[in-house]
Amino acid sequence: MRKEWFMAAQADGVATEGVSRRTFLKAGSGLVLGFYVASGGGRFARALAADAPAKPPVAPNAFLHIAPDNTVTIQVNRLEFGQGVHTALPMLIAEELDADWSQVRSSLAPAGDPYKDPNFGIQMTGGSTAVKHSWQQHREIGARARAMLVAAAAEQWKVPASQVRAAKGMLTGPSGQSATYGAMADAAMKQPVPTEVKLKDQKDFTIIGKPTPRLDARAKSTGTQQFGMDFKPEGTKVAVVARPPVFGGKVKKFDASKAKAIPGVIDVIKVDTDRGGNGLAVVANGYWPAKQGREALVVEWDTEGLEKISSKKQIAEYKALAKKAGTPVKKADVAAIAKAPRKISATYEFPYLAHAPMEPLNCVVDLKGDSCTIWAGSQFQTLDAVAAAKAAGLAPDKVTLNTMMAGGGFGRRAVPTSDYIVEAVSVAKAWGRGPVKLIWSREDDIKGGYYRPSHVHQADIGFDAKGNIVGWNHVIVGQSIITGTPFEPMMVKEGVDATMVEGMGDPYSVPMNLSVHNVKANVPVLWWRSVGSTHTAFVMETLIDEAAHVARMDPVEYRRKLIDPKHARQLAALNLAVEKSGYGKAKLPKGQAWGVALHESFETSVAYVVVASIRNGQPKVHKVTAGVHCNLPVNPMTIEAQVQGAALMGLGTTLPGAAITLKDGVVEQSNFNDYAVARMTDMPVVEVFTVASTDNPTGMGEPGLPPLAPALANAVFKLTGKRVRKLPFDLAKA
CATH class of the missing domain: 3.30.365.10 (Aldehyde oxidase/xanthine dehydrogenase, molybdopterin binding domain)
Structure with missing residues (x-):
């Protein structure tokens, strides 16, 4: 009978008692190793406790499967939908396992208690957390499996475990003994599960940090991948x-x-x-x-009796509301604005956005x-x-x-x-x-909700005679995406949805007085790639650029001057993008201009320097240089792909027609003929550079999106003298 090995690892934590001998469970032609899982759970787990099924006393937790032919199949406990976890998460396990990467495969895990996010306490993919939250957990999975393989070999060969070497899927002993992981898997099943393991020093990594082609690339590029x-x-x-x-x-x-x-x-x-x-x-x-x-x-x-939203009326109501103070978020003395010799008063509009994935x-x-x-x-x-x-x-x-x-x-x-x-x-x-x-058809998907909420921002900024900001009063109006969800207890405080104001003020030392109006409307709303940063980054980075113009300073130097020292990561990303782009040094062709923006979301800082021009009345992006600070890059190829894709999606928000509008409660758009998304012809050259770091990785699925649109808007100002205050762009009305 062919035997296969399923290796378990901790989810929320492993009990230290009762793990020295395991229970064997037949699973087809293989064996499943399970052990007791602590009953902890993250903040989301506590919020969901009333509805979540109880954890079984023994969890199979099958993340790792080693077959007799030495192939290693790793169960991925997240959804793979283009972000690269089908490769990045197996890299974490394979690194500590010392597997031969050419023999590593991956598959998607079903819903199950063992596969819950160790921080959130539920199985989910979102918030650019997959690698970040799995960093420790998945490495320990690999390290425990490796330790059991080594122990099994040491027992068979009657040598100390310290004399057994594991590398690239092979075990070797001091006298020339050797065995593949597949040959030793069954014996390893009989070893105690280590309660503690020592993880590798980063200098010894052979897989993590190396540019690694995706495990699902061949299937997807040949059309054989099943969706x-x-x-x-x-x-x-x-x-x-x-x-x-x-x-x-x-x-x-x-x-x-x-x-x-x-x-x-x-x-x-x-x-x-x-x-x-x-x-x-x-x-x-x-x-x-x-x-x-x-x-x-x-x-x-x-x-009958349903609210029937019309976008034009809604935006007008939002603008009126934005003239009034809302629920306070940040407090600052803004009395000096009234007497300031120079001022900026700006109203920003953002539409509803559909997610519009390729697969409905x-x-x-x-x-x-x-x-x-x-x-x-x-x-x-x-x-x-x-x-x-x-x-x-x-x-x-x-x-x-x-x-x-x-x-x-x-x-x-x-x-x-x-x-x-x-x-x-x-x-x-x-x-x-x-x-x-x-x-769902494409039309169902676009007309049927859910959407990124529409928003209005009202900013009033005062400057002294030297161009220093003396007061910044800011009001945001929009629907909450968190209110009414299981996440409300953690993310809505004193009536303020934390996602609506994320990044406001940061990373700059500015005297901002910030308040919000959370309104209700009969339009279903939801997080959309990079969530609140889709609008807050645009407002912050175009206003900072405008403030630099008021102060008669170069936009990059102005940012460097205002960035708070505690935001060193953002400064590092900015400096890297500027250095690699040639900003201020390289001579651009006539009719082209630089645009700069930076933003941090999901603990990752991304700065863009774009080169753009105006063609037929519309902006055209020729090149994007990205400076990224995501701490240790697990797979540089995935990071590059994520930034490139996010930059294009961010560019898409600026295109004419990139808006969901409603009339009498009915969504007016239905497909890509009247709801614009970025296409291959819109794609600029995107060069991605990462700041060197050995700190634990942060998220990469979303942070590349927010800074693109403001960077382009800032380039548009240099080209036309017009400030863009509305997405999508409408230069005729700017």
Whole structure:
């Protein structure tokens, strides 16, 4: 019988008692090693304790699998949707394991207690935390496995463990003995699990810090990678849902006769949708007949009593509110503004934004009498599994959620309400005749929420005769993305959503008086790649640039002067970007100009120096030089890719048409023909440089996005003399 080894490691911590001998559990043709896991948990775990399933006394925690042929398969406990964790996390384990990287494989772990984030206490992917939070945990997984392999070899060869060497998947002894990890795996199973392990010194790293091609690159580049959208078990029916045009609307009456007449359409079922509404699920043999059936439905919707947002009116109301002080966040004396000889008064507008990933939402549900199996590209496996259980009327331990590879997400697959998961379970429950695959079209995805909130900023800044800032009064208006979610107790204090004000004032020493108005609106809102920094960075970095102009100083020198010493990492990122770009030294072609911006989000500092011009009335970015301070770079290739992708996405927010607008409660955009995203033709040259550091890594999925738009806006000012105060850019009105 072929035997395979599954190695466990701690999630929230390992109990020191009862771990010297393990319980063996048969798992197909392999063996599973499990040990007791402490019942701790992070702040999110405590917030979710009422709904989360209880931890079993023994957790298999299967992260690491060594096969007889010496291949090492590492279970990735996050969602891989383009950010590179399918490679970066295995690198952490493989480094301490001393594995042969050419023999390392990775696979996505299902939802499970062992796979919860050791800091948050739930299984999730978000906040640019995957590598940061796994840094210690995953290295210990590899180190424990290595120690057990060494101990097994020492026992067989009757030599001290100190005389056994492990390297590149091989064990060697003092007298020339040798064995592969695969050959020694079963014997290693019989060794005690070390309660403490010594991790490598960074100077001994052979994998971490090295540019490493992604393990999923070949499958994705050859079209053989299976995404959630590709998965359809035999016998599965496809469903699409007709949702109300106004959020929270309900079906008043409908006629499905024309829909049911379409070949392939099996049934039309009323189902609950998100935010208290309901809709009609068209179940068919495939997506095309289901879509045609939905288009043939005759539906009258009940939207009575619902707030019907219109974007123009909303922005006008936000602007009026921004003239008044809100809930205080930072307090400073701003009385000097009134008598200041020079002033800036600026109003900024930001629209709703859709996430618009390449792969729209999808979910397969196989709901049986006493069990529910789900296949989805979930960012919130723990929350989604619990929500699915509730929707199905089952105990949480009766739900199996398989994590599928996803084609983007940018936050849309991490919804506290688990909207698309719950909807898919509701359809399967109503259908009741086998597995169902719920598919959202691109139009569904863009029109159906959730969105980055719209915001208005009002800034009033006063300067003395020498150009020094004597007062800065700032008001922000917008919806909270945290209020009403499980994260509210931790992230909403005294009525202020921490994400709305992140980065305001930083990294500069300025006398800012900051307040906010958290408004409510019948538009579902959610985090969007880099969250509040999508608007705060733009405001801060364009205003600082404008302040430099008032002070008659070079924008880079002005920033250096104002950066608080405690923000040395941001200064280092700025200096690196400036040095590598040739800013102020290289001569640019006629019609081109520099633009600079920097911002820190998720503990990572990114500075951009862009070179741009104006073509046909629109800005064109030719080159971006990035200075990045993310501490120790685990995989430089991933960091470069993340910055390049984030820079392009940030550029996308400036393009004409990059806005979600509503009229009478209905979203006006539906697809890429009327909702702009950046394309290959928009991509500039992006060079990425990282600040040398040996500190533990910080996040990289999101921090590359915020500084791009303000850097471009600052270049636009140099080219046109116009200050851009609105996204997307409209130079005709600037």
